[in-house]
Amino acid sequence: MAGKRVVVVGGGLAGLAASMKLAELGVAVDMISLTPVKRSHSVCAQGGINSVSDLTRQEGDNEWKHFDDTIYGGDFLQHQPPVKEMSYWAPKVIDLMDRLGVTFNRTPEGFIDRRRFGGTLYRRTAFAGATTGQQLLYALDEQVRRRESEGMIKKFEFWDFLGPVLDENGQCVGAVAQDMVSMEIRSFPAEAVIVATGGNGLIYGRSTMSVFCNGSAASRCFQVGGRFGNAEFIQVHPTAIPGADKLRLMSESARGEGGRVWVPRRPNDTRYPKEIPESERYYFLEERFPKYGNLVPRDIATREIFNICVSEGLSVDPSRMCVYLDLTHIPRAELDRKLSGILEIYEKFQGVDPREEPMKIFPAVHYSMGGLWVDYEKSADGGLLIGSPKNQMTNISGLYAIGECDYQYHGANRLGANSLLSCIFSGLITAPGIVSGMQSKKSTDATSSSVFESAVARHQARHKALLANQSGNENPYLLHQELGDVMTRAATVVRENRQLQEAYDRALLIQERSKRCTLTDTGNWSNQNVIFTKAFQDMLPVALCILKGALMRDECRGAHFKPAFAPKSLSSQDPTERRKEAEVWCDRFEENNSRFLKSSIATWKAPEPEIQYEAVDTSLIPPRPRLYGLVGAEAIEQVWNERTKNKNQHQEVASERRNPSPVG
Amino acid sequence: MIASTPEATKHRRRPEKINVHILRQDGPGLPSYWERHQVGYEPDMNVISILQKVAAQSNTSEGRAVAPVSWDCGCLEEVCGSCTMVINGRVRQSCSALVDRLLEANPIEIELRPMTKFPVIRDLMVDRNRLFHSLERVKAWVPVDGYYDMGAGPRISREDQERDYPLSQCMSCGCCLDACPQFNKIELQLQPGESEEELQTRKNTAFDQAFVGAHAISQAMLFNSHPVGKNMANERLEALKQPGGIQACGNAQNCVAVCPKQIPLTTSIARAGRAVTVYAIKKFFDR
Numbered sequence: 001m002a003g004k005r006v007v008v009v010g011g012g013l014a015g016l017a018a019s020m021k022l023a024e025l026g027v028a029v030d031m032i033s034l035t036p037v038k039r040s041h042s043v044c045a046q047g048g049i050n051s052v053s054d055l056t057r058q059e060g061d062n063e064w065k066h067f068d069d070t071i072y073g074g075d076f077l078q079h080q081p082p083v084k085e086m087s088y089w090a091p092k093v094i095d096l097m098d099r100l101g102v103t104f105n106r107t108p109e110g111f112i113d114r115r116r117f118g119g120t121l122y123r124r125t126a127f128a129g130a131t132t133g134q135q136l137l138y139a140l141d142e143q144v145r146r147r148e149s150e151g152m153i154k155k156f157e158f159w160d161f162l163g164p165v166l167d168e169n170g171q172c173v174g175a176v177a178q179d180m181v182s183m184e185i186r187s188f189p190a191e192a193v194i195v196a197t198g199g200n201g202l203i204y205g206r207s208t209m210s211v212f213c214n215g216s217a218a219s220r221c222f223q224v225g226g227r228f229g230n231a232e233f234i235q236v237h238p239t240a241i242p243g244a245d246k247l248r249l250m251s252e253s254a255r256g257e258g259g260r261v262w263v264p265r266r267p268n269d270t271r272y273p274k275e276i277p278e279s280e281r282y283y284f285l286e287e288r289f290p291k292y293g294n295l296v297p298r299d300i301a302t303r304e305i306f307n308i309c310v311s312e313g314l315s316v317d318p319s320r321m322c323v324y325l326d327l328t329h330i331p332r333a334e335l336d337r338k339l340s341g342i343l344e345i346y347e348k349f350q351g352v353d354p355r356e357e358p359m360k361i362f363p364a365v366h367y368s369m370g371g372l373w374v375d376y377e378k379s380a381d382g383g384l385l386i387g388s389p390k391n392q393m394t395n396i397s398g399l400y401a402i403g404e405c406d407y408q409y410h411g412a413n414r415l416g417a418n419s420l421l422s423c424i425f426s427g428l429i430t431a432p433g434i435v436s437g438m439q440s441k442k443s444t445d446a447t448s449s450s451v452f453e454s455a456v457a458r459h460q461a462r463h464k465a466l467l468a469n470q471s472g473n474e475n476p477y478l479l480h481q482e483l484g485d486v487m488t489r490a491a492t493v494v495r496e497n498r499q500l501q502e503a504y505d506r507a508l509l510i511q512e513r514s515k516r517c518t519l520t521d522t523g524n525w526s527n528q529n530v531i532f533t534k535a536f537q538d539m540l541p542v543a544l545c546i547l548k549g550a551l552m553r554d555e556c557r558g559a560h561f562k563p564a565f566a567p568k569s570l571s572s573q574d575p576t577e578r579r580k581e582a583e584v585w586c587d588r589f590e591e592n593n594s595r596f597l598k599s600s601i602a603t604w605k606a607p608e609p610e611i612q613y614e615a616v617d618t619s620l621i622p623p624r625p626r627l628y629g630l631v632g633a634e635a636i637e638q639v640w641n642e643r644t645k646n647k648n649q650h651q652e653v654a655s656e657r658r659n660p661s662p663v664g
Numbered sequence: 665m666i667a668s669t670p671e672a673t674k675h676r677r678r679p680e681k682i683n684v685h686i687l688r689q690d691g692p693g694l695p696s697y698w699e700r701h702q703v704g705y706e707p708d709m710n711v712i713s714i715l716q717k718v719a720a721q722s723n724t725s726e727g728r729a730v731a732p733v734s735w736d737c738g739c740l741e742e743v744c745g746s747c748t749m750v751i752n753g754r755v756r757q758s759c760s761a762l763v764d765r766l767l768e769a770n771p772i773e774i775e776l777r778p779m780t781k782f783p784v785i786r787d788l789m790v791d792r793n794r795l796f797h798s799l800e801r802v803k804a805w806v807p808v809d810g811y812y813d814m815g816a817g818p819r820i821s822r823e824d825q826e827r828d829y830p831l832s833q834c835m836s837c838g839c840c841l842d843a844c845p846q847f848n849k850i851e852l853q854l855q856p857g858e859s860e861e862e863l864q865t866r867k868n869t870a871f872d873q874a875f876v877g878a879h880a881i882s883q884a885m886l887f888n889s890h891p892v893g894k895n896m897a898n899e900r901l902e903a904l905k906q907p908g909g910i911q912a913c914g915n916a917q918n919c920v921a922v923c924p925k926q927i928p929l930t931t932s933i934a935r936a937g938r939a940v941t942v943y944a945i946k947k948f949f950d951r
Contacts (some may be wrong), residue, residue, distance in 0.1 A: 039738045041739065142806070349710075526691070526789060529917075626923075
């Protein structure tokens with residue numbers, strides 16, 4: 001591999017995992033990051049990372065069930081082979097992180113302790129206090145520093161990725177990036193480019209994401225021909241602390257450790273929460289979802305909290321919408337041992353001790369399930385063929401996407417503690433695929449230098465034009481706020497077509513206006529103004545994908561909820577009638593799946609995205625209705641199971657006919 | 665100014681406007697200058713939201729159009745370590761610096777300055793490369809064979825985990841270094857004919873001779889107590905025995921006082937001191 005280089009853009013869990021694995025395989029890496037990689041957004045992940053463990057296995061758990069929970073939680077919108085592979089790798093990923101020195105919480109005997117997370121009935125989640133993402137990231141950062149000291153990795157921190165470089169055949173042969181201090185723009189020739197740049201929460205103005213998560217890197221790949229999948233699936237986390245600059249995450253682990261969500265049964269009850277007796281408290285998640293309780297999947301918890309405040313008027317604070325998340329019944333010492341990181345955040349930013357007084361929380365934009373479309377190669381057992389150059393490759397040959405910025409693992413809704421897993425997993429498996437791809441293809445060395453020069457020139461022209469534009473009248477910061485308001489109103493918890501159409505039209509206008517941004521800093525030294533403006537302009541193509549994808553998807557699936565198309569609960573009490581209703585419900589479910597059990601795949605046709613649909617590989621787990629908390633769930637389940645059984649018998653008969661067994 | 669009238673006293677905790685006094689600098693080696701800005705008050709603001717408003721309006725309190733103030737930030741919830749600056753004379757994270765609290769202490773204005781021990785890039789942005797270089801100096805990593813599946817890691821007692829976890833929460837913010845009397849600024853400029861790489865080598869050489877810092881000493885102790893990390897314990901102690909190592913610490917204890925994560929830095933320093941002494945004696949007799 002001598003002399004061959006790979007560019008990795010982004011230094012969160014996915015980018016670091018890919019870089020360290022590439023270095024181990026003898027490939028030199030140039031890492032490009034907006035921030036010192038140790039400060040990447042993965043540090044904000046709190047609750048933990050999922051895998052089957054020796055203990056859960058003895059309680060009846062296995063990798064297949066982790067796979068099934070992930071698919072069911074994601075409402076069947078993911079291709080199943082990559083998710084299957086991830087679930088089977090999960091215990092190995094945690095073992096590796098353990099060996100790298102992550103300070104996971106321990107049982108008294110010294111094993112890794114586990115807690116329960118949403119969307120599962122097993123205690124699969126390994127954790128390091130309530131700062132698991134930070135601890136995992138540091139372990140990988142340390143290994144990358146080690147490889148850096150050996151000369152295998154070179155970091156370009158405070159550099160902004162401006163786009164991939166494509167040769168005349170459309171093959172990715174490197175990247176162009178800009179030094180955010182000296183403002184120098186240069187190219188980085190590479191055998192492959194991996195984009196690992198996270199989510200796009202900044203499109204919503206305020207979210208739980210870090211300021212770097214603006215989606216611009218993915219957008220820059222999208223705008224030169226990369227496909228963007230399932231953009232409309234944005235996870236709104238049920239529990240966050242509202243703030244003026246940011247909505248701070250309050251981890252699902254608070255509920256995993258026994259935290260209870262409630263409101264007073266009486267609207268506008270002004271009593272101090274601890275003075276409200278049990279009988280006058282409405283633990284609405286526990287009452288409505290007796291099986292999962294406070295740990296229903298995130299999309300469902302979010303809608304319930306939203307409804308309790310918006311439709312039922314039970315917000316606990318008259319001036320803003322919020323509900324209680326209560327930990328005060330748990331002993332202090334246990335809270336400090338398992339949750340101190342997040343409790344300190346609440347205490348510092350709200351000035352209230354959550355060990356003494358219930359926290360006030362409300363949902364916030366949190367995670368992008370969608371992202372750059374990526375490929376995979378299926379193995380004979382229905383998982384992935386490890387080492388295939390196709391794994392995680394976008395539709396642009398040589399350009400890869402991993403971590404939150406791909407669309408691959410979480411379908412319509414991500415389960416808690418699965419993102420850290422998908423980031424590390426996709427990073428680790430991409431490296432061997434790239435190495436085998438390098439052996440079979442022509443090296444980038446042969447690329448004419450004019451390809452790189454013209455790419456640099458194009459980005460320099462954009463940069464200079466922005467600095468020179470003094471005739472515009474738009475302020476990029478205020479325009480960004482406007483976009484955030486439009487997106488938050490139309491494309492979060494509850495979606496409605498008229499609103500989405502209006503938002504789409506407004507976003508198109510904002511896109512036009514963004515071209516007239518005038519900078520207040522026209523200098524060429526550490527100019528944050530111009531870097532931000534470019535990122536903001538590049539948010540718009542992705543914002544349009546989110547809105548258009550949501551507009552076109554006339555159904556409810558995972559995080560995408562359109563009440564006008566919601567399946568109805570069963571209403572009849574009469575068994576025969578109820579049975580009929582359940583039959584109709586199942587017919588509609590099947591009909592809807594044939595239309596919408598498909599990924600939306602956007603391509604950029606400036607100034608708008610064009611959306612097509614891609615069939616989902618559901619070859620391992622047949623889709624079934626997601627019935628958490630629905631009235632009549634038992635009747636529907638019964639009908640559904642009978643149909644599945646009939647279908648299976650039918651298929652067996654059919655396959656026997658096709659492949660008659662030899663007569664012995 | 666505003667504090668004397670009864671009307672102003674009544675509204676002291678909810679002023680209409682907040683005065684911000686910012687120490688600016690256009691680039692490395694250039695003179696610094698103070699500038700006043702005024703932004704509208706909102707409930708639940710922090711220093712980050714002030715700076716966001718300052719960037720959006722780009723006007724001083726005198727109404728003069730200026731370039732937006734540069735600063736560094738990331739997670740806004742005090743886990744990434746980006747947004748360190750000196751606020752009302754104290755080095756800290758600007759995200760967790762809440763405006764209401766700052767105004768309680770000083771209702772007149774909020775004063776923002778860049779960190780003092782790192783070269784200023786621009787305004788409130790500094791170059792903290794040295795801080796990460798120190799981590800390389802003490803080899804702050806577990807020397808695993810590689811990243812293939814080799815089964816689980818070593819069993820670790822709850823007690824050890826509870827000792828190590830606080831140390832592993834260090835977010836490399838640099839507060840401990842800015843407050844340390846033994847940690848002095850190293851600022852080198854590009855010389856005529858020098859390449860960026862040559863400058864970096866010159867910087868690294870200078871860093872290697874100067875104080876490594878409390879954060880790195882603490883990380884050395886973290887990895888020296890890990891069952892596999894300790895296979896390199898002597899290399900780390902050797903690094904701490906060198907000039908700029910543990911003996912450069914003057915025991916001022918400022919580091920532990922300013923650490924936003926309350927990491928027991930002085931405990932780590934004491935542990936390191938003992939370990940280096942034992943290591944040096946052993947090394948002497950093993951010759």
